[in-house]
Amino acid sequence: MRRRWLDDETYMALVALCQFLPGPASSQTGFSIGLMRAGYLGGLAAWTGFTLPSAIALVCLAYGASALTGSIGRGLSHGLTLVAVAIVAQAVLGMVRALYPDWRRVSIAIVTALLMLLLGASPVFQVGVILFGALAGLWLCGASKPSSTAPLSVPIAHNIGIASLIAFALLLIGLPLLQRLTASSALALFDAFYRSGALVFGGGHVVLPLLREAVVVPGWVSEDSFLAGYGAAQAVPGPLFTFAGYLGAAAVPQPYRLLGAMLGLLGIFLPGLLILLGTLPFWNALRTRASAQSAMLGINAAVVGLLGSALYNPVWTGSVKTPRDFGVALLGFMLLTVWHAPPWVVVVIGAAGGALIGAF
Numbered sequence: 001m002r003r004r005w006l007d008d009e010t011y012m013a014l015v016a017l018c019q020f021l022p023g024p025a026s027s028q029t030g031f032s033i034g035l036m037r038a039g040y041l042g043g044l045a046a047w048t049g050f051t052l053p054s055a056i057a058l059v060c061l062a063y064g065a066s067a068l069t070g071s072i073g074r075g076l077s078h079g080l081t082l083v084a085v086a087i088v089a090q091a092v093l094g095m096v097r098a099l100y101p102d103w104r105r106v107s108i109a110i111v112t113a114l115l116m117l118l119l120g121a122s123p124v125f126q127v128g129v130i131l132f133g134a135l136a137g138l139w140l141c142g143a144s145k146p147s148s149t150a151p152l153s154v155p156i157a158h159n160i161g162i163a164s165l166i167a168f169a170l171l172l173i174g175l176p177l178l179q180r181l182t183a184s185s186a187l188a189l190f191d192a193f194y195r196s197g198a199l200v201f202g203g204g205h206v207v208l209p210l211l212r213e214a215v216v217v218p219g220w221v222s223e224d225s226f227l228a229g230y231g232a233a234q235a236v237p238g239p240l241f242t243f244a245g246y247l248g249a250a251a252v253p254q255p256y257r258l259l260g261a262m263l264g265l266l267g268i269f270l271p272g273l274l275i276l277l278g279t280l281p282f283w284n285a286l287r288t289r290a291s292a293q294s295a296m297l298g299i300n301a302a303v304v305g306l307l308g309s310a311l312y313n314p315v316w317t318g319s320v321k322t323p324r325d326f327g328v329a330l331l332g333f334m335l336l337t338v339w340h341a342p343p344w345v346v347v348v349i350g351a352a353g354g355a356l357i358g359a360f
Contacts, residue, residue: 010036010153017283020296022201023272024241027051031273032280039155051269054238055245059261061232062249077224079328079354080231081319083347086332087234088311091205093337095304104140105301108133112305117312122213127199129302137298138291154280165278168271172198189220189251189260193244193267198275206303207241207268209310216314220251223318235347244268328353 014036018028027047034046099105112129119125175191192214200207208230215221229246236242248264249257279286286292320326332350335341 013283017279018276019300020292021272021275021279022199023197023275024207024239024269027239027241027269028272028276031276035155035280036153047269047273051239051242051265054233054236055242055261055265057236058229058233058242058246059249059258061229062246062261063257073358075355075358076351077228077354078319078325078358079351080229080347081224081227082325082329082354083231083234083332083350084227085311085315085319085329086336086346086350087231087343088205088208088307088315089329089333090336092304092308092311095307099301099304102141105297105304108136108140108298108301109305109308111136112302113308114305116209116306116309126210126306129306130199130201130299133298133300133302133305134295135298137295137301141294141297141301142290154283156277156281158281161278161281163278164274168198168274168278171274172271185253186259186263188218189248190263190267192218192220193248193264194271196244197241197268198271201299201303205240205310206307207243208315209306211244211247212310212314215247215251221247223314225250227315227318231350232347235344241268322357324357328357 011033014029014032015025018025018032021028027050030050031043031047035043038045096106096109099109112133115129115132116125119128171194175187175194179187179191193211196207196210196214200210212223212226216223216226226247229250230243233240233243233246242265244264244267245261246264248260248262251260251264320329328350331353332346335346335349336343
């Protein structure tokens with residue numbers, strides 16, 4: 001905005017679109033701004049500049065994670081998992097406040113959380129509750145007018161948009177089939193991250209249960225390593241989706257490391273960029289429909305319930321084992337919500353608290 005590349009209405013229209021789509025909204029917004037400014041290369045440059053710093057930091061963390069051995073090292077790692085409890089709890093609280101006092105959306109969120117706790121966190125059920133949220137939104141959350149009707153000038157031809165949507169769908173359907181035919185572990189890893197990026201609405205912390213299902217359940221990454229990396233990711237500026245770089249590099253068995261990091265980052269970001277390119281040419285017509293906004297209100301409420309269920313399992317159940325653990329997690333939560341401490345401070349304090357617990 002400071003450089004006057006976009007006016008206020010265009011910027012808000014881009015943000016609204018990226019919040020409507022699956023994938024990392026912040027990265028999609030950055031890509032869109034670069035696209036509007038300098039075409040496809042501008043979009044790629046903006047996405048790279050926004051994503052690469054945090055991706056490099058998290059991949060380096062994955063390389064150094066093996067050094068966390070002994071009681072102190074394990075304590076540091078456990079402290080990071082407790083940081084994850086505090087940060088996800090803060091995210092849930094903020095989302096619930098955004099819904100309140102709209103009883104309709106609060107009800108959708110509660111029902112979604114109950115469904116996920118009863119059914120489990122498999123990708124099929126997660127897609128199911130997102131669809132439930134959309135249908136409930138159409139039924140309960142009437143949106144009378146769009147938030148902005150300013151036309152969005154899009155430098156993408158309709159045929160490019162259609163091709164991008166086809167590519168998105170073909171990869172989503174075809175990657176699991178191709179992996180079964182080839183039995184390639186690298187392809188299986190890429191497919192797991194692609195599905196996580198393609199099926200998450202709301203971005204950020206909401207991707208946690210999908211990524212856990214993708215890498216922890218098959219045994220590629222341990223529960224402790226997953227939660228420790230997630231906690232450390234809060235201290236790194238940039239999109240939370242770069243956590244996929246850490247997971248890809250930490251995945252076992254070999255050969256992963258740098259290859260795994262590249263597969264993870266490409267897999268989790270690609271679907272969001274494809275569906276963004278596919279939707280941009282048609283967004284002006286879509287966003288004037290009240291039904292589309294009602295469905296999105298329901299989806300956003302379902303996302304809150306999805307994250308609320310993830311707060312309990314796996315975040316809480318995988319981290320808080322003792323009263324001392326609860327104390328460290330509670331301190332982190334209070335630092336974030338009451339004293340408004342920056343996340344990196346909470347990460348440092350949480351890791352130190354975990355080290356002290358491990359030492360005694």
